[in-house]
Amino acid sequence: VSCAKRAKTPNSELLFLPFRVLLAELEAHQDAWPFLSPVKLKSVPGYRKVIKKPMDFFTIKEKLINNMYLNQENFIIDVNLVFDNCQKFNEDDSEIGQAGHRMKRFFDKRWTELLRKQ
Numbered sequence: 449v450s451c452a453k454r455a456k457t458p459n460s461e462l463l464f465l466p467f468r469v470l471l472a473e474l475e476a477h478q479d480a481w482p483f484l485s486p487v488k489l490k491s492v493p494g495y496r497k498v499i500k501k502p503m504d505f506f507t508i509k510e511k512l513i514n515n516m517y518l519n520q521e522n523f524i525i526d527v528n529l530v531f532d533n534c535q536k537f538n539e540d541d542s543e544i545g546q547a548g549h550r551m552k553r554f555f556d557k558r559w560t561e562l563l564r565k566q
């Protein structure tokens with residue numbers, strides 16, 4: 449993801465370590481396959497029109513590595529965007545729709561556990 453690289457201050461790396469761990473858990477989840485990389489807009493009819501802000505785990509990782517999240521909220525907004533896009537584009541009873549619901553439940557649980565630790 450090209451963007452102006454922000455100065456890497458040590459504490460910002462430390463501050464976001466829990467998010468990198470949490471993101472790694474999302475990527476390792478067996479239901480993560482629809483969300484690992486950007487949807488190929490050219491090969492999925494209607495996606496570009498319906499989904500105004502595509503998002504995926506790879507893009508989130510790139511933004512984390514490039515210090516593009518200024519605060520915790522923006523990280524959570526992007527993760528929830530992945531699941532909201534999935535619910536918008538897929539029927540709840542579809543394979544991908546079900547994977548999205550399972551991933552969201554997993555994320556909400558882990559995020560709550562992470563917050564309780566702080």
Ligand SMILES: Oc1ccc2c(c1)N[C@H](O)CC2
Nearest residue numbers: 482487492533534537538544
């Ligand atoms: O049948 C299909 C084919 C492609 C995709 C989906 C469903 N859903 C994803 O959210 C986006 C990509």
